[in-house]
Amino acid sequence: MSIIMSNVTKSFGNPPVSVLKGVSAEIREGEMVSITGRSGSGKSTLLYIISSLDRPTAGDVRVNNISLFSLSSRELHEFRNQKMGFVFQFHHLLPELSALENILMPSLKMKLAQDRRSFAQDLLREFGIADKANNLPSQLSGGEQQRVAIARALVMRPAFLLLMNPPEIWTQ
Ligand SMILES: Nc1ncnc2c1ncn2[C@@H]1O[C@H](COP(=O)(O)OP(=O)(O)OP(=O)(O)O)[C@@H](O)[C@H]1O
Numbered sequence: 001m002s003i004i005m006s007n008v009t010k011s012f013g014n015p016p017v018s019v020l021k022g023v024s025a026e027i028r029e030g031e032m033v034s035i036t037g038r039s040g041s042g043k044s045t046l047l048y049i050i051s052s053l054d055r056p057t058a059g060d061v062r063v064n065n066i067s068l069f070s071l072s073s074r075e076l077h078e079f080r081n082q083k084m085g086f087v088f089q090f091h092h093l094l095p096e097l098s099a100l101e102n103i104l105m106p107s108l109k110m111k112l113a114q115d116r117r118s119f120a121q122d123l124l125r126e127f128g129i130a131d132k133a134n135n136l137p138s139q140l141s142g143g144e145q146q147r148v149a150i151a152r153a154l155v156m157r158p159a160f161l162l163l164m165n166p167p168e169i170w171t172q
């Protein structure tokens with residue numbers, strides 16, 4: 001598994017303002033890569049493109065040698081669900097579901113929940129919150145909520161895990 005970015009270019013607006021100007025890079029399975037840069041430099045934009053949530057203006061992203069932008073929207077949805085795990089700074093847990101149910105959400109969509117239940121419980125144990133499986137997010141601490149969000153991102157055993165900070169934490 002690898003992600004290869006070739007000449008990824010992104011501009012916004014009219015007249016176009018370019019944010020990414022020909023980014024090329026390769027990320028291989030097992031590598032840990034961090035993207036740093038000043039606020040507004042294009043980190044989130046690049047992550048949205050890598051994860052196929054947004055399209056580049058020019059250039060290509062290939063995963064396992066398949067161009068993401070040649071896939072249909074159904075194939076892209078499946079790719080994101082099975083290959084990519086996402087953790088945002090704001091965890092977006094569903095408030096009416098328990099910790100365990102939140103973790104199982106990605107597998108419910110694929111009708112795999114029975115399969116994944118014991119793995120989800122392993123993750124809860126590994127993260128030290130096995131006794132909180134039935135708590136609602138509002139009954140968890142901030143760090144516990146964040147660990148539930150990470151467990152949810154791992155439950156499909158994705159090939160890639162994307163961890164994103166929003167600009168908010170820098171401007172607070
Ligand atoms: N949908 C959009 N329309 C117009 N401009 C946008 C859009 N999304 C992002 N931008 C602009 O693109 C630039 C890069 O934004 P991006 O969110 O990628 O920055 P970032 O590196 O993640 O910054 P931060 O560290 O603050 O999160 C910014 O100048 C932003 O204003």
Ligand SMILES: [Mg+2]
Nearest residue numbers: 044165166167
């Ligand atoms: Mg950002």
